Amino acid sequence: xxxxxxxxxxxxxxxxxxxxxxxxxxxxxxxxxxxxxxxxxxxxxxxxxxxxxxxxxxxxxxxxxxxxxxxxxxxxxxxxxxxxxxxxxxxxxxxxxxxxxxxxxxxxxxxxxxxx
Amino acid sequence: xxxxxxxxxxxxxxxxxxxxxxxxxxxxxxxxxxxxxxxxxxxxxxxxxxxxxxxxxxxxxxxxxxxxxxxxxxxxxxxxxxxxxxxxxxxxxxxxxxxxxxxxxxxxxxxx
Numbered sequence: 001x002x003x004x005x006x007x008x009x010x011x012x013x014x015x016x017x018x019x020x021x022x023x024x025x026x027x028x029x030x031x032x033x034x035x036x037x038x039x040x041x042x043x044x045x046x047x048x049x050x051x052x053x054x055x056x057x058x059x060x061x062x063x064x065x066x067x068x069x070x071x072x073x074x075x076x077x078x079x080x081x082x083x084x085x086x087x088x089x090x091x092x093x094x095x096x097x098x099x100x101x102x103x104x105x106x107x108x109x110x111x112x113x114x115x116x
Numbered sequence: 117x118x119x120x121x122x123x124x125x126x127x128x129x130x131x132x133x134x135x136x137x138x139x140x141x142x143x144x145x146x147x148x149x150x151x152x153x154x155x156x157x158x159x160x161x162x163x164x165x166x167x168x169x170x171x172x173x174x175x176x177x178x179x180x181x182x183x184x185x186x187x188x189x190x191x192x193x194x195x196x197x198x199x200x201x202x203x204x205x206x207x208x209x210x211x212x213x214x215x216x217x218x219x220x221x222x223x224x225x226x227x228x
Contacts, residue, residue: 042221049215110159
């Protein structure tokens with residue numbers, strides 16, 4: 001159990017366009033989901049915490065208007081990179097935690113974004 | 117505040133040899149500790165976790181880790197590594213408020 005999926009796994013887009021990444025918990029309901037960004041050869045950087053039915057909590061330095069997060073249901077959170085630029089190219093990973101075991105996060109396979 | 121230090125950025129080891137990946141943490145509250153593995157171009161997979169109870173934790177793929185409160189460490193060990201263990205390993209800590217702090221990662225390179 002505790003499987004998290006992400007779609008798409010790869011995306012290439014032109015500068016100025018918007019890209020939506022989906023994160024789904026497949027076999028459990030996730031009241032909280034997390035979005036991370038990982039630069040090459042670096043660790044994960046938490047971008048925001050997403051709670052179902054409420055606004056996401058963004059980490060310091062993360063632009064809310066650029067990285068739109070929607071957690072519309074207990075199994076789906078989306079991250080939209082608006083007006084993407086080449087510096088937004090990165091590996092984006094989501095995670096989810098189960099109710100009652102919120103100390104443990106289960107990670108999706110990640111989405112690699114390349115902005116040309 | 118909490119932090120995690122992984123002392124080794126890369127660890128080369130011969131196949132079937134033992135390995136230890138080091139992790140030290142600091143936190144002002146009681147902690148939960150985790151080890152995750154990341155294969156190239158993939159997300160993180162939970163190897164094992166310490167929440168409470170026995171300080172020796174066994175995980176998947178033959179890995180184990182020992183929580184040492186006095187030394188604030190949570191080192192990961194495997195008695196005999198395989199080529200398939202080549203990956204990057206992340207130590208992580210949370211104080212229970214869900215925000216997880218990750219270490220910088222250790223790349224394990226298993227040499228045939």
